[in-house]
Amino acid sequence: MRQGGFTRGSSAIVGAATFGIGKCPGVSAVDMAAQAALLALADADIGLGEVDALYTSAPYEALGGMELAEYLGIAPKVTDCNRTGGSAFEVYAQQAAIALEAGLIDCALIAYGSNPASNPPPGVGMTRQSPWEAPYRPLAPLSSYALAASRHMHLYGTTRAQLAEVAVAARKWAQLNPEAAVRDPLTIEDVLGARMVSDPLGARDCCLFNDGAAAVVMVRSDRARDCAKAPVHILGAAHAVTHREISSMPDLTVTGAAISGPAAFAQAGVTPDQIDLAMLYDAFTITPILFLEDLGFCPKGEGGRFVSDGRIAPGGSLAVNTNGGGLSCVHPGMYGLFLLVEATRQLRGEAGERQISGARLAVAHGNGGVLSSEATVILGRDW
């Protein structure tokens, strides 16, 4: 049996694009997803007619898979619009890798667009508030992450200044990325002095809520050789769901990344110390700290110390979230696809001023819900 459901490196990302990062007024979410999709197909030099699998997660349309298929005028053999929040796109990379190798499909398109900043969402979303939590008025989803952060600080002595290091590192990377939405200087003192929202998380500990679209195209590795750019291979992928609401999280300081991470690394046959780039979903400053621990970059409880003294900023010991992350580049509600695009750009050597020299291996780790759904993808060049 194949470990993880597909053979290491049997498929690859051959096209990647972003569109409309920051402000994208006057259009709908599906317009944006379609534009990113066409840009990614052009990047791969693949025609729309070749796409036979479509994976999306529409922000306000529960039946968004069908919506995007109709919009693009294609009849995919596989269509998905799953409900694992921001982690959906890492799950799609895994599902596409399996379906490609199985011969079910030949060309997978993963696309997403959302413009909540320009086109504020309607009052009623696609999720309901839990009747067991709503009466206590937690800010959704911020207070849930704040509760997890409080527990981590209590058990491991993690400090607000260490959380602030994550925001400052993201901003320093964003300053090297012309596409990042927020690029003005940010210091530890700025983060600590920002308005407190839900202790211990202040306004600068929270991701952006802006517009953006992204897409990637995946094919089998034999087909990938004929594409326009160097293929970025999927070496391993795994997914774990542990709960829906924070009150049911089995352990507030250990996420499902402790399951998905080791499984994805084992399938890829690599270890965290070999990774050149870690793209870790940063909805809040606590999340990269948890994922660094759970993915095995440092022991449990050491994440705060690991990120200190600029260690994940430009020039640090591990490059994390080089696009500026959800904290400083883009976060239109579900950010996971942007992780895969940035990993692809870095592994191709297309990242300009922020390029990590000789980058060959990356991990993209997506998070959904309130630390509820965790999906890890290991990507490699010249694997």
Next chain:
Amino acid sequence: MTPFLQPEAEWRAHLAEGRFMLQRSRATGGHVFYPRIAEPGTGAQDLEWVEASGDGTIHAVTVVRKKDPADSYNVVLVELAEGPRLMSRVDGIAADEVRIGMAVSARIVEEDGKPLLVFVPA
């Protein structure tokens, strides 16, 4: 045929009568909260209602900050003596002074015309 358990409705009916109830599996002895039709993990459906001790410990805490500090409020996760964890609020103490590890006791208060489970320092 035994009428199908109505987990949330039955729990709220107990609460309205002043009782904080948990479910417990007869076979495994495990306590369940929030109420459901089977014990998570085992699928055991032999659940019975038992009164909670009301004892718990603060497991995690946040304070939701409002423009007027008087309007700020705490949101906590309480670990019950019986094992399950739940979201609640600690009354009878300044929002800022709730600490992880504090012993707390359950109280049923009325809020917006409905009974609500909260905790106070033990």
